[in-house]
Amino acid sequence: MDEQNLPRREREKLRQREEMLNAALALFSEKGYHNVSMQEIAEKAEFAVGTLYKFFRNKEELYKALISAQADRFHEALMQALGDGDGELAQLRSYIQAKGRVFMDNVACVRLYFAENRGASFNIKAGLDSAIRERCDVVLRRLAAVFAQGMDSGLFRRTAEPYHLALALDSLCNAFLFHWLEGRHPYPESPDIILNIFLHGLMD
Amino acid sequence: MDEQNLPRREREKLRQREEMLNAALALFSEKGYHNVSMQEIAEKAEFAVGTLYKFFRNKEELYKALISAQADRFHEALMQALGDGDGELAQLRSYIQAKGRVFMDNVACVRLYFAENRGASFNIKAGLDSAIRERCDVVLRRLAAVFAQGMDSGLFRRTAEPYHLALALDSLCNAFLFHWLEGRHPYPESPDIILNIFLHGLMD
Amino acid sequence: MDEQNLPRREREKLRQREEMLNAALALFSEKGYHNVSMQEIAEKAEFAVGTLYKFFRNKEELYKALISAQADRFHEALMQALGDGDGELAQLRSYIQAKGRVFMDNVACVRLYFAENRGASFNIKAGLDSAIRERCDVVLRRLAAVFAQGMDSGLFRRTAEPYHLALALDSLCNAFLFHWLEGRHPYPESPDIILNIFLHGLMD
Amino acid sequence: MDEQNLPRREREKLRQREEMLNAALALFSEKGYHNVSMQEIAEKAEFAVGTLYKFFRNKEELYKALISAQADRFHEALMQALGDGDGELAQLRSYIQAKGRVFMDNVACVRLYFAENRGASFNIKAGLDSAIRERCDVVLRRLAAVFAQGMDSGLFRRTAEPYHLALALDSLCNAFLFHWLEGRHPYPESPDIILNIFLHGLMD
DNA sequence: GATGAATGAGACTTCATTCAT
DNA sequence: GATGAATGAAGTCTCATTCAT
Numbered sequence: 006m007d008e009q010n011l012p013r014r015e016r017e018k019l020r021q022r023e024e025m026l027n028a029a030l031a032l033f034s035e036k037g038y039h040n041v042s043m044q045e046i047a048e049k050a051e052f053a054v055g056t057l058y059k060f061f062r063n064k065e066e067l068y069k070a071l072i073s074a075q076a077d078r079f080h081e082a083l084m085q086a087l088g089d090g091d092g093e094l095a096q097l098r099s100y101i102q103a104k105g106r107v108f109m110d111n112v113a114c115v116r117l118y119f120a121e122n123r124g125a126s127f128n129i130k131a132g133l134d135s136a137i138r139e140r141c142d143v144v145l146r147r148l149a150a151v152f153a154q155g156m157d158s159g160l161f162r163r164t165a166e167p168y169h170l171a172l173a174l175d176s177l178c179n180a181f182l183f184h185w186l187e188g189r190h191p192y193p194e195s196p197d198i199i200l201n202i203f204l205h206g207l208m209d
Numbered sequence: 210m211d212e213q214n215l216p217r218r219e220r221e222k223l224r225q226r227e228e229m230l231n232a233a234l235a236l237f238s239e240k241g242y243h244n245v246s247m248q249e250i251a252e253k254a255e256f257a258v259g260t261l262y263k264f265f266r267n268k269e270e271l272y273k274a275l276i277s278a279q280a281d282r283f284h285e286a287l288m289q290a291l292g293d294g295d296g297e298l299a300q301l302r303s304y305i306q307a308k309g310r311v312f313m314d315n316v317a318c319v320r321l322y323f324a325e326n327r328g329a330s331f332n333i334k335a336g337l338d339s340a341i342r343e344r345c346d347v348v349l350r351r352l353a354a355v356f357a358q359g360m361d362s363g364l365f366r367r368t369a370e371p372y373h374l375a376l377a378l379d380s381l382c383n384a385f386l387f388h389w390l391e392g393r394h395p396y397p398e399s400p401d402i403i404l405n406i407f408l409h410g411l412m413d
Numbered sequence: 414m415d416e417q418n419l420p421r422r423e424r425e426k427l428r429q430r431e432e433m434l435n436a437a438l439a440l441f442s443e444k445g446y447h448n449v450s451m452q453e454i455a456e457k458a459e460f461a462v463g464t465l466y467k468f469f470r471n472k473e474e475l476y477k478a479l480i481s482a483q484a485d486r487f488h489e490a491l492m493q494a495l496g497d498g499d500g501e502l503a504q505l506r507s508y509i510q511a512k513g514r515v516f517m518d519n520v521a522c523v524r525l526y527f528a529e530n531r532g533a534s535f536n537i538k539a540g541l542d543s544a545i546r547e548r549c550d551v552v553l554r555r556l557a558a559v560f561a562q563g564m565d566s567g568l569f570r571r572t573a574e575p576y577h578l579a580l581a582l583d584s585l586c587n588a589f590l591f592h593w594l595e596g597r598h599p600y601p602e603s604p605d606i607i608l609n610i611f612l613h614g615l616m617d
Numbered sequence: 618m619d620e621q622n623l624p625r626r627e628r629e630k631l632r633q634r635e636e637m638l639n640a641a642l643a644l645f646s647e648k649g650y651h652n653v654s655m656q657e658i659a660e661k662a663e664f665a666v667g668t669l670y671k672f673f674r675n676k677e678e679l680y681k682a683l684i685s686a687q688a689d690r691f692h693e694a695l696m697q698a699l700g701d702g703d704g705e706l707a708q709l710r711s712y713i714q715a716k717g718r719v720f721m722d723n724v725a726c727v728r729l730y731f732a733e734n735r736g737a738s739f740n741i742k743a744g745l746d747s748a749i750r751e752r753c754d755v756v757l758r759r760l761a762a763v764f765a766q767g768m769d770s771g772l773f774r775r776t777a778e779p780y781h782l783a784l785a786l787d788s789l790c791n792a793f794l795f796h797w798l799e800g801r802h803p804y805p806e807s808p809d810i811i812l813n814i815f816l817h818g819l820m821d
Numbered sequence: 822g823a824t825g826a827a828t829g830a831g832a833c834t835t836c837a838t839t840c841a842t
Numbered sequence: 843g844a845t846g847a848a849t850g851a852a853g854t855c856t857c858a859t860t861c862a863t
Contacts, residue, residue, distance in 0.1 A: 039243035042853060053828045058855065138391070164409045165402065172388065173381050173406050180380030181373075187342065198369065202377050205368045206410030246836055248846095257845040259839080268837065447651035450857055452825095461824040463860080472858065546799065572817045573810065577793075581814050584792030585785050592784065595750070606777065610785050613776045614818030654832060665849040670834070 022060050025050045026071050034113035038068060072137065075114040080140045082107045087147050093155035094200075097174065100148060101196035104178045112186065145171045164206070174203060226264050229254045230275050238317035242272060276341065279318040284344045286311045291351050297359035298404075301378065304352060305400035308382045316390065349375045368410070378407060430468050433458045434479050442521035446476060480545065483522040488548045490515045495555050501563035502608075505582065508556060509604035512586045520594065553579045572614070582611060634672050637662045638683050646725035650680060684749065687726040692752045694719045699759050705767035706812075709786065712760060713808035716790045724798065757783045776818070786815060 028050035032041040043064055047054045061067035086103030090096035108115050148171035155161035165173070177199055185192040193199060232254035236245040247268055251258045265271035290307030294300035312319055352375035359365035369377070381403055389396040397403060436458035440449040451472055455462045469475035494511030498504035516523050556579035563569035573581070585607055593600040601607060640662035644653040655676055659666045673679035698715030702708035720727050760783035767773035777785075789811055797804040805811060 043855080044853080047829095054854090055829065055856080056827055059826075064854070162409065165406050169385075169402070170406065172384050176380045176384030177377050180376050180383075184376065198373065202369050202374065202407065204410050205366065206408050247838080248836070251846090258837090259845050260843090262838070263844080451859080452857075455825090462858090463824050464822090466859070467823080570817065573814050577810065578814065580792050580796065581789050584788045587792075588784050588788030589781075606781070610777050610782065611814065612818050613774065614816050655834080656832080659850095666833090667835080667850065668848055671847075676833070 021052070021056075025052065025057060025060055025067070026074065029067055029071055030075070030113055030117065033068070033071065034116040043067075072117060075111065075117070076137050076140055078111070079107055079114075080144055083144045084147060087144075087151060093151050093158070093160055096151050097200055098196040100151075100174070101178055101199050104175075105182065105192050105196075108182045109185075109192070115182075115186070145175060148174065170203065174199070177202065225256070225260075229256065229261060229264060229271070230278060233271055233275050234279070234317055237272070237275070279315065280341050280344055283311055283315070283318075284348055287348045288351060291348075291355060297355050297362070297364055300355050301404055302400040304355075304378070305382055305403050308379075309386065309396050309400075312386045313396070319386075319390070349379060352378065374407065378403070381406065429460070429464075433460065433465060433468060433475070434482060437475055437479050438483070438521055441476070441479070483519065484545050484548055487515055487519070487522075488552050491552045492555060495552075495559060501559050501566070501568055504559050505608055506604040508559075508582070509586055509607050512583075513590065513600050513604075516590045517600070523590075523594070553583060556582065578611065582607070585610065633664070633668075637664065637669060637672055637679070638686060641679055641683050642687070642725050642729065645680065645683065646728040655679075684729060687723065687729070688749050688752055690723070691719055691726075692756055695756050696759060699756075699763060705763050705770070705772055708763050709812055710808040712763075712786075713790055713811050716787075717794065717804050717808075720794045721797075721804070727794075727798070757787060760787065782815065786811070789814065 025046065029041070029046045032046055032049060043054055043057055046067070047057050050057070057067070061070060082103050083100065086099040087096055090099040145168065149167040152161060152167035152170045156163050156167065164170075181192055181199060184190055229250065233245075233250045236249055236253060247258055247261055250271070251261050254261070261271070265274060286307050287304065290303040291300055294303040349372065353371040356365060356371035356374045360367050360371065368374075385396055385403060388394055433454065437449070437454045440454055440457060451462055451465055454475070455465050458465070465475070469478060490511050491508065494507040495504055498507040553576065557575040560569060560575035560578045564571050564575065572578075589600055589607060592598055637658065641653070641658045644658055644661060655666055655669055658679070659669050662669070669679070673682060694715050695712065698711040699708055702711040757780065761779040764773060764779035764782045768775050768779065776782075793804050793811060796802055
């Protein structure tokens with residue numbers, strides 16, 4: 006009921022939490038989890054260390070909260086993209102574009118996100134991983150469904166299992182995005198550059 | 210020059226160095242760079258800490274040397290695979306298989322390797338990355354050359370730029386391998402499961 | 414003067430103060446001074462931390478006030494007991510019983526009290542001790558007076574100085590009580606078990 | 618065998634350990650466990666903090682080692698005293714004197730020792746207590762045996778149970794010693810002042 | 822007058838690195 | 843040349859205390 010009073014404090018809290026997470030994200034993505042001290046995060050967020058600990062039980066919790074929040078955004082954007090398009094081809098294009106957009110809008114977070122999903126996850130004692138992985142898989146299965154549907158409707162040929170194709174498409178997007186991140190070459194403006202690899206075979 | 214006398218001491222040194230790197234690899238890949246102490250590495254390698262520092266200026270150097278050595282092995286195996294096969298198709302199959310083999314034979318190192326190349330590389334203050342990336346790129350360009358050659362000979366259609374195809378094939382291998390690493394599903398015994406995605410398009 | 418109006422507020426204040434001290438006593442005696450935070454005390458007493466600081470300048474003041482209040486009760490009970498009995502023997506019995514009663518009724522506080530008087534007093538930078546010790550000594554001198562009186566009246570033999578006997582009786586009570594506290598054996602129901610040691614010598 | 622070489626390093630180690638324990642004892646007994654930092658102990662012992670941690674896993678271990686070592690000395694001295702004398706009376710006198718001597722020689726440690734045995738023991742999470750208490754009880758039972766023996770031989774009357782008498786004698790020593798520690802009055806030079814209270818009853 | 826969020830000094834502990842033996 | 847004991851900077855986290863609301 007008290008939509009004016011209670012939320013006021015509550016909103017303030019959330020804003021502070023946000024600032025802390027932002028500071029942490031910037032630092033973690035620049036220097037890595039172990040090379041950032043709580044002191045540093047507190048300073049960047051312009052709070053005292055103690056205040057940080059009022060919001061997050063310890064450094065690892067802070068890290069997990071950070072990753073978790075970003076993963077939410079990430080996966081939500083991708084799921085929405087897959088629902089957007091009209092027809093399987095359009096959905097795939099939408100997915101590729103969404104992945105590029107979300108990636109570029111959150112370069113800092115992406116570094117962390119991938120650190121979590123590709124390799125270094127064992128730096129942080131698990132528990133987070135499985136949750137994140139599961140959400141990744143939800144997206145992949147949804148993507149696989151698009152391939153399956155395309156096959157059922159006769160649009161696609163059955164050259165591989167839908168899930169494998171989903172895995173393939175996703176990994177291809179990642180590969181291009183990483184190369185873009187490393188400054189090698191730009192992420193293709195048109196999703197078709199990526200898509201074509203799947204659509205038109207090399208031989209047949 | 211004195212290939213008998215000097216190398217004797219030299220070989221002994223190299224063997225020690227090898228043992229240190231092996232100990233470090235085992236520990237790093239199990240617990241992560243920051244959760245392993247020099248003391249620990251020294252104990253596992255059965256040397257004194259001081260001796261470790263005779264071989265590597267500091268912990269970071271040790272780490273870099275480790276990654277670098279493994280990357281050498283890795284890329285050498287891949288380059289050799291690309292030269293092995295007879296004909297472009299055979300070369301691609303050989304590449305996919307080599308990647309799988311090398312990956313499975315060195316799971317420990319792979320975890321570190323990818324931690325280094327996919328995201329968490331910023332845990333260690335750069336300098337290593339560029340060298341590793343360069344060697345990755347050499348492989349990719351060699352792989353691209355196979356695609357280009359296949360196109361020139363009329364074996365492949367020109368559905369995408371050779372380098373893009375190389376990127377795509379490599380990332381697909383990685384994706385499958387990671388899923389295997391995570392216990393999701395096995396890395397395909399036949400390279401054709403991966404290769405087919407490239408050979409036979411979904412639509413045309 | 415205005416025993417109706419001013420004391421009303423005053424009484425309210427005292428009640429609050431009492432609640433704070435009770436909460437503090439419960440926590441201190443359970444976990445020890447240094448393992449209890451002001452936050453914790455405030456929560457248990459159902460006040461805000463700031464309110465605690467309105468009543469006690471700092472944690473140490475609170476502690477001193479607590480010990481002091483309990484010491485008051487304690488010594489008052491003992492002094493009263495020494496006045497109660499009819500005849501010296503009865504007074505000694507009364508003292509032994511009062512000590513047992515007061516001890517058992519306030520086990521929590523006793524733990525703290527003795528922590529303060531037997532050893533750990535240096536946990537808190539002095540200042541408290543002397544006041545408490547003084548009150549202890551008042552009781553001991555009163556007890557010594559009973560012995561002296563008994564000697565004067567010919568009831569007791571002069572086997573030792575009255576004050577020494579007082580010291581001895583008191584320490585014996587404490588010793589039995591501590592053993593009871595530690596669950597070794599019960600505090601004697603009859604005060605005579607303790608008293609006999611003084612009344613009837615081992616040899617003569 | 619290597620009584621020259623190995624013990625050399627070993628002795629050095631023990632000397633260092635001793636210095637650390639001495640520094641810790643001085644500080645703990647002056648300011649209390651919680652008011653002394655590891656930094657402080659290290660400085661007083663003229664070592665680096667890290668060196669402290671080479672010898673003691675953590676602050677509590679250091680404390681326990683300290684108490685334990687002192688308790689050993691203490692109880693050994695008392696047990697020896699009880700064996701020394703010829704005849705029960707002499708043994709009791711010897712005990713009273715030994716208690717006084719050991720007490721005065723180790724005032725600093727005594728403060729800690731009693732903090733551990735009388736009250737404040739709950740400041741440190743148990744584990745130590747029971748071991749120390751047990752050793753206390755060994756002494757008390759030995760003391761009780763002296764009383765029992767005296768009764769059996771007809772030297773003492775059976776005014777109370779031997780263990781109670783032991784408890785009584787010991788607590789009386791403690792009481793006198795504490796008063797001496799507080800500067801009230803000296804610990805009696807002749808043990809008979811204490812002993813007489815037990816030997817010659819007030820009344821009979 | 823009460824509140825409790827914010828503060829930041831300071832505690833414990835680890836570990837990369839050095840250097841005397 | 844190898845050793846490993848010693849170092850001490852730096853990190854994480856707690857908690858007594860203050861002060862704006």
